[in-house]
Amino acid sequence: MSLEFHIEATAESARRGRLITPHGEVETPVFMPVGTLATVKGVPQDVLEDLGVEILLSNTYHLYLRPGVEQVRKLGGLHRFMAWDRSILTDSGGFQVFSLSELRKLTEEGVTFRSHLDGSSHFFSPESAMEAQIGLGADIIMAFDECTEYPAEPERVRKSMELTLRWAERSKKHFEGHKQEVPWDCAGTQALFGIVQGGMDLGLRRESAERTIEIGFPGYAIGGLSVGEPRALTREVVAATIQHLPADKPRYLMGVGTPEEIAEYARLGIDMMDCVLPTRAARHGLLFTSEGKISIKQARYACDRGPLDPKCGCRVCSRYSRAYLRHLYASNEVLAQVLNTVHNLTFYLDTMRAVRHSISLGR
């Protein structure tokens, strides 16, 4: 067994389902918190469990650099390494190579890049990205793609999409030949998802979807969005692309978005999403609440005895005041990051819970 996906209820375009990986069940639509370096910054794993997190995303690029794939593999893979028994998804490293690293050189073969940590030179190809992700041993791994920049000339977008398609084939071929090498001790193998590219061109998106489906994957991601385009355009591309994805396979929209956006994309028929926004915003004191976004650093909260969000039942809102959270943030205390992150993740997970509930009710 590598992956099962069962749709249990639908409401117009939206679907509620269960994703079953070798490490457990995931209720969809799901928001996946980002644990870049095998940790959701500041939050212990038992707290993530208490929050109801069923699947985490980790970044191949970062783990490849630190502590290194071989290290994680020797230690039994990501699950054992970070003491997390539930599901994990890793990205392919492609997006970070294009967004974080310097002096990259792209060829048909792959991409040469310099580490953002020490400037050392590295090379990722579809094959080496698969090797890395098999060594890390997440439940769901991603084909190595080129994330097309925005804006881009039509010719450039097509060329980039064609490259991603050739890389998708190579990713699948390498994965099929090596998937038994996953360092797990449990039954089952990993599942490899394909990624649809095509920039903001709806025709290319359709072509990318159809040709990726021809290659054949157990799940499909929509990549290349949230790269600087207007949000209305993101929505348009998502809505158009979904039409060309098979209804019985999970659909993963990469790297989005605000609480309103993830609810909206779920309504369009997206099953999986990830975003650094709740965790990164927390570190900057930006907190999502039922009354809107709050910047906890503001002096107006210094004497506010009320909870951060009176409608939230998380361990932060049920115990601490805005005044205390403001003090922690203003004093640069580490507990600020811990508590802010727990709250923002709760808000995102609650948003998805509400969406799933609405779908069950047919709304």
Place this chain on the structure above:
Amino acid sequence: MSLEFHIEATAESARRGRLITPHGEVETPVFMPVGTLATVKGVPQDVLEDLGVEILLSNTYHLYLRPGVEQVRKLGGLHRFMAWDRSILTDSGGFQVFSLSELRKLTEEGVTFRSHLDGSSHFFSPESAMEAQIGLGADIIMAFDECTEYPAEPERVRKSMELTLRWAERSKKHFEGHKQEVPWDCAGTQALFGIVQGGMDLGLRRESAERTIEIGFPGYAIGGLSVGEPRALTREVVAATIQHLPADKPRYLMGVGTPEEIAEYARLGIDMMDCVLPTRAARHGLLFTSEGKISIKQARYACDRGPLDPKCGCRVCSRYSRAYLRHLYASNEVLAQVLNTVHNLTFYLDTMRAVRHSISLGR
């Protein structure tokens, strides 16, 4: 009711007891974790409760500067401000004024100092230190003293001791006149402890103890140690000073020490201790274990699947490997500080639990 102290078992010089404050019971000998700015850096209050922490120490100097005493007072005092219902002790601010601030000017009246944060000028006297500690509203507060530097000339040590005695009288007088102003909503008042000084001179220590007892406090601290003197000398001064303290009152040794030292001081008859060592060392990756001190940053732990301390039952040792803790520390991840602190505090609290158990058994 302000404070009760019951001795329940003794073994040679050591005593096991219960300290009862308006916010609960504290089993002694006790180690008090330091929560400088109304937070034990990186550790949420519910985790401190799970660890069995019954009393925390907070620093008046730091809270006076941030968020300010008036702010905490308006919010109902420290307990409500930081959402901590168990006991709290605040120091008088004297030690930090002498160790952290710049350009201090000492007079009979008090001490003028500059904030280590922004260089602004402030003044602490016995009266203003009491006012600050009443506003913060800890269960146990400390007389304003001068912490004598080491080494110091005999004449200087006597003068400093005499000043501390005059300040102790003024502290008590101000406290007695204003203790009803504590911003609590629960019954009872604060308890003010006196501080014995006298440098490393055993005769002056005796005189300081006797004259502080004459002023009369519900508990006595030994201050002015751990200021650079050799550890054997610390022990000698502690052992000698204890002889002159009343047996029926709690004895608090300020600012010590290693796990071995706190066990040793408890054996000498000390009831309360605090130290930044477990929390500060944790932030530097120095971890206390049953097998000795570990520097988790070392490369030798990179592939170590074992728990940090195989004899420790804390949530860190029961879940994570040394390899993972090393990765978190090497990657500068915030979770490193959180987990390391939880473990080191567990080690200190377990050490005191073992000491109390030994005393009960008469050993």
